[in-house]
Amino acid sequence: MDDYSDTTVIIPTLNEEASIGMLISRLLKLYKGINILIMDDGSKDKTKNIVLKFGSSGVAFVDRSSKKSIKGLSASVIDGIHLTRTKFFIVMDGDMQHPAEIIKEMVKKMHGGCDIVVAVRKSVENWALYRQIISKSLIYLAFAVLVARGAARTSDIFSGYFGGKTSVFRNSYKSNKTRHVLRGYKVLYDFLKCFKQNQIRIGEVKYSFMNRHGGKSKAGARHVMALLKSMAS
Ligand SMILES: Nc1nc2c(ncn2[C@@H]2O[C@H](COP(=O)(O)OP(=O)(O)OP(=O)(O)O)[C@@H](O)[C@H]2O)c(=O)[nH]1
Ligand SMILES: [Mg+2]
Incomplete structure (x- = not known):
C-alpha cells in the first residue's frame, strides 16, 4: 500500500x-498515512462532534x-493551506460530491x-436548467478573462476539487493577497489568475460530479457577485 503522509x-x-x-x-481507509484538516466555519449541527470522534489520528478540526x-x-x-504541514495538499468538499477514489491519481501527478x-x-448531474445556463x-x-491576461488555465477553472504543492500556493498568496475574494467560492480561480500560463505545470484528473449526500447547498446569488469581483481583481 502506498504511503500518503506527505499529503x-x-x-x-x-x-x-x-x-x-x-x-x-473513507479517506482513512483508502489512504494510509493521509492527513485530514477540517476547516469549519461554525457548523450548528453535529459536524464538530463527529470529526472529534476520530481523535488525533491524522484528523484535525479547526x-x-x-x-x-x-x-x-x-x-x-x-x-x-497555511496550516498544512505537508509538501502537498488537496481541497475537497465535505458533502461526498467529490469521489475520494481519484486522490490516488491526483497525488501521483503531484509526485x-x-x-x-x-x-x-x-x-x-441533475442541475436545474437555470443553474446550468448561469454556470x-x-x-x-471567467475563462476569457484568464486568456486575456495570459494567466494559467485548466478545463475546469471553477473546480472545488484540486491540489498542489503547498509552497507554490503559499508563495502565490503572499504576493497576491488583495486579489483573493475570501468570502467567495472560487478559490482555484483566484489562484489561476495569479499565475502566468507557462509559469506552472498543471495536471488534470477526470471525474463525475455526484449529487450532494444530504445536508444543504450553500451556493447562492451572493457567490455570483463574489465571482464577478474575482474576475475584476
Ligand atoms: N468553512 C466553510 N465551508 C463552507 C462554506 N460554505 C460552504 N462550505 C463547504 O464547502 C463545500 C462546498 O459547498 P457546497 O454548498 O456543497 O457548494 P456546491 O458543491 O457548489 O453546491 P451543491 O452542488 O449544491 O452542493 C462543502 O463542504 C460546504 O460544507 C463556508 O462559508 N465556510
Ligand atoms: Mg456541494
Missing part, C-alpha cells in the same frame, strides 16, 4: 453532519467560528512534478 486533505465544512463522518472514514478572521469557503481553504492538479468534472455563461466569461 493533507483540506475539507471546508458548514453543517455537513450527513456526510463528513463517512467521508473521513473551529473558525471564534476567530475574528473572515468567514467563507475561500478564506477557510486559504487558512487550511510526478505537477504544481497544481485539478479534478475536472465530466458532467454535472456556463460565467465559465466562458
Whole structure:
C-alpha cells in the first residue's frame, strides 16, 4: 500500500453532519498515512462532534467560528493551506460530491512534478436548467478573462476539487493577497489568475460530479457577485 503522509486533505465544512463522518472514514481507509484538516466555519449541527470522534489520528478540526478572521469557503481553504504541514495538499468538499477514489491519481501527478492538479468534472448531474445556463455563461466569461491576461488555465477553472504543492500556493498568496475574494467560492480561480500560463505545470484528473449526500447547498446569488469581483481583481 502506498504511503500518503506527505499529503493533507483540506475539507471546508458548514453543517455537513450527513456526510463528513463517512467521508473521513473513507479517506482513512483508502489512504494510509493521509492527513485530514477540517476547516469549519461554525457548523450548528453535529459536524464538530463527529470529526472529534476520530481523535488525533491524522484528523484535525479547526473551529473558525471564534476567530475574528473572515468567514467563507475561500478564506477557510486559504487558512487550511497555511496550516498544512505537508509538501502537498488537496481541497475537497465535505458533502461526498467529490469521489475520494481519484486522490490516488491526483497525488501521483503531484509526485510526478505537477504544481497544481485539478479534478475536472465530466458532467454535472441533475442541475436545474437555470443553474446550468448561469454556470456556463460565467465559465466562458471567467475563462476569457484568464486568456486575456495570459494567466494559467485548466478545463475546469471553477473546480472545488484540486491540489498542489503547498509552497507554490503559499508563495502565490503572499504576493497576491488583495486579489483573493475570501468570502467567495472560487478559490482555484483566484489562484489561476495569479499565475502566468507557462509559469506552472498543471495536471488534470477526470471525474463525475455526484449529487450532494444530504445536508444543504450553500451556493447562492451572493457567490455570483463574489465571482464577478474575482474576475475584476
Ligand atoms: N468553512 C466553510 N465551508 C463552507 C462554506 N460554505 C460552504 N462550505 C463547504 O464547502 C463545500 C462546498 O459547498 P457546497 O454548498 O456543497 O457548494 P456546491 O458543491 O457548489 O453546491 P451543491 O452542488 O449544491 O452542493 C462543502 O463542504 C460546504 O460544507 C463556508 O462559508 N465556510
Ligand atoms: Mg456541494
